[in-house]
Amino acid sequence: MDSDFDVIVIGGGAAGENAAERAVKGGLTAAIVESGLVGGACSYWACQPSKALLRPGTALRAARTVPGAREAVTGSLDVSAVLARRDQAAGHWDDTAQAEWADQAGITLVRGRARLSGSRGIVVTTAEGASSNLTARTAVVLATGSVPALPKLAGLPDVSFWTTADATSAREVPVSLVVLGGGVAGTELAQAFARLGTAVTVVARGPLLPAFPEDARALVAAGLAADGVEVLEGASAELVEAADDGGVRLTLDGGRTLEAARLLVATGRRPALDGLGLPAFGIEPVSLRADTTGRVNGLSWLYAVGDCAGGPKLTHQGKYQARITGDAIVARARGELGAAETPAAWSAWARTADILAVPQAVFTDPELARVGMTEVEAWEAGLRVRAVALPINVAAASLHGEDYEGWAQILVDEDTRTIVGACFAGPDVAELLHAATIAIAGEVPLDRLWHAVPAFPTLSEVWLRLLEAYGL
Numbered sequence: 001m002d003s004d005f006d007v008i009v010i011g012g013g014a015a016g017e018n019a020a021e022r023a024v025k026g027g028l029t030a031a032i033v034e035s036g037l038v039g040g041a042c043s044y045w046a047c048q049p050s051k052a053l054l055r056p057g058t059a060l061r062a063a064r065t066v067p068g069a070r071e072a073v074t075g076s077l078d079v080s081a082v083l084a085r086r087d088q089a090a091g092h093w094d095d096t097a098q099a100e101w102a103d104q105a106g107i108t109l110v111r112g113r114a115r116l117s118g119s120r121g122i123v124v125t126t127a128e129g130a131s132s133n134l135t136a137r138t139a140v141v142l143a144t145g146s147v148p149a150l151p152k153l154a155g156l157p158d159v160s161f162w163t164t165a166d167a168t169s170a171r172e173v174p175v176s177l178v179v180l181g182g183g184v185a186g187t188e189l190a191q192a193f194a195r196l197g198t199a200v201t202v203v204a205r206g207p208l209l210p211a212f213p214e215d216a217r218a219l220v221a222a223g224l225a226a227d228g229v230e231v232l233e234g235a236s237a238e239l240v241e242a243a244d245d246g247g248v249r250l251t252l253d254g255g256r257t258l259e260a261a262r263l264l265v266a267t268g269r270r271p272a273l274d275g276l277g278l279p280a281f282g283i284e285p286v287s288l289r290a291d292t293t294g295r296v297n298g299l300s301w302l303y304a305v306g307d308c309a310g311g312p313k314l315t316h317q318g319k320y321q322a323r324i325t326g327d328a329i330v331a332r333a334r335g336e337l338g339a340a341e342t343p344a345a346w347s348a349w350a351r352t353a354d355i356l357a358v359p360q361a362v363f364t365d366p367e368l369a370r371v372g373m374t375e376v377e378a379w380e381a382g383l384r385v386r387a388v389a390l391p392i393n394v395a396a397a398s399l400h401g402e403d404y405e406g407w408a409q410i411l412v413d414e415d416t417r418t419i420v421g422a423c424f425a426g427p428d429v430a431e432l433l434h435a436a437t438i439a440i441a442g443e444v445p446l447d448r449l450w451h452a453v454p455a456f457p458t459l460s461e462v463w464l465r466l467l468e469a470y471g472l
């Protein structure tokens with residue numbers, strides 16, 4: 001095997017794969033060094049298995065809201081069938097197909113753990129302890145993902161608990177579960193397990209899903225309550241201990257105790273930067289400063305993409321960063337982009353959407369979806385914005401199911417008359433999101449959006465209602 005490549009990518013998750021693929025498409029040679037499974041967290045321990053755990057419950061509830069279908073639904077979820085489908089969605093934790101994809105894409109796969117050993121140099125150590133040296137002629141791309149950010153909670157190191165990876169790959173459905181953390185992962189997994197029969201309590205130190213507007217959050221809270229999930233907002237855990245029956249006992253700040261068969265800690269994630277040798281380059285392995293091409297901390301040859309890069313921690317955004325960074329590396333190698341040049345916003349080599357148009361869907365039931373700025377972020381950025389919000393009350397909503405409840409909001413920059421933020425809540429609204437993303441990334445003026453006619457009867461008709469409510 002060659003030991004010199006134009007580009008070496010450390011980490012073969014979704015982001016690393018895309019960075020290597022773009023480099024090869026641009027005519028460079030590329031290797032991925034991967035210490036675990038090619039495909040990374042999303043494929044095996046995050047998006048894919050979590051969505052596979054959630055989808056059956058959503059499909060079942062949806063059928064129950066439609067008279068005619070409702071009568072055909074006579075049973076509850078088949079837990080072993082759900083887990084079997086989850087296993088399939090996680091590729092049975094076997095990366096053979098992903099490794100074959102890399103081979104066919106012309107990417108060299110190197111198994112082992114990598115660390116930087118000098119400018120463009122890398123040492124790879126295999127699980128068996130053998131080491132080898134690789135050299136990158138042009139660039140090294142960090143794509144090492146993220147690891148759980150565990151809270152400083154008394155007793156936590158002494159008890160057995162689930163991380164999100166344990167929950168998404170669980171072989172059993174616990175009788176009871178306490179979820180610590182009311183963010184996206186905690187909320188999704190709380191509902192998934194509640195619908196599989198687990199008694200779930202969520203301990204959220206602030207509100208549930210704090211990044212979303214209150215009207216949107218309220219719909220999810222109602223959905224969780226309908227599934228029997230107890231949500232304790234504004235609650236802090238002070239102590240966790242092993243309980244006599246093999247489970248855990250959590251003591252909250254007010255003195256209340258919660259006992260459960262399992263504890264899931266879902267309190268966020270931090271960039272996986274330990275053990276990479278970054279301090280030798282003057283970089284604290286806490287968070288990276290990537291410029292719009294992805295280049296890190298001013299080093300000419302070091303780039304970062306995905307969860308480790310310090311921006312949004314989402315698969316699609318990591319893949320976007322990787323496409324742009326891969327192309328920027330190629331452009332610099334060809335002399336099309338200067339070494340010190342900062343590409344213009346929205347050019348092929350600038351990760352502009354990272355700042356202005358990051359979409360996120362939360363796959364609870366009902367779903368949440370948002371892109372762009374929140375109202376507070378827009379005001380903080382000095383924009384004069386007007387928020388327009390209304391319930392999703394269009395023909396398609398009542399046809400979708402009985403008692404459809406949804407909410408939609410757009411934020412309009414009054415100076416440019418373009419949308420800078422949008423949020424939707426309700427069953428199946430994740431599919432509404434891309435229209436908003438296009439409107440924001442395309443800076444489409446409202447007067448032109450007025451000509452984007454939503455098909456009848458689709459939930460997208462809410463766009464028409466929003467524009468009418470704005471005053472068109």
Ligand SMILES: Cc1cc2nc3c(=O)[nH]c(=O)nc-3n(C[C@H](O)[C@H](O)[C@H](O)COP(=O)(O)OP(=O)(O)OC[C@H]3O[C@@H](n4cnc5c(N)ncnc54)[C@H](O)[C@@H]3O)c2cc1C
Nearest residue numbers: 011013014015035036040041046114145306307313314315
């Ligand atoms: C429960 C859960 C559900 C989620 N659901 C969604 C979702 O629905 N949609 C969404 O967009 N995002 C979701 N996310 C976020 C998403 O999983 C991440 O943003 C995404 O997986 C990050 O991809 P990545 O390529 O940056 O990192 P990873 O996929 O983590 O890949 C990094 C790879 O680098 C390898 N590695 C690390 N260090 C080294 C080293 N030194 N040498 C060699 N290899 C190394 C690791 O083994 C790993 O395979 C979810 C996250 C969680 C926790």
Ligand SMILES: NC(=O)c1ccc[n+]([C@@H]2O[C@H](COP(=O)([O-])OP(=O)(O)OC[C@H]3O[C@@H](n4cnc5c(N)ncnc54)[C@H](O)[C@@H]3O)[C@@H](O)[C@H]2O)c1
Nearest residue numbers: 151181182183184185186205266267268269313361362363
């Ligand atoms: N559908 C999706 O796109 C999806 C799904 C799951 C996860 N993810 C991504 O994965 C990453 C990790 O998800 P996450 O939910 O763990 O992170 P998060 O940052 O979304 O939420 C973590 C939550 O835990 C809370 N928290 C932190 N310390 C705490 C403590 N000591 N006690 C109680 N609560 C505490 C925080 O206030 C926050 O609300 C996120 O960046 C998220 O975007 C995405």
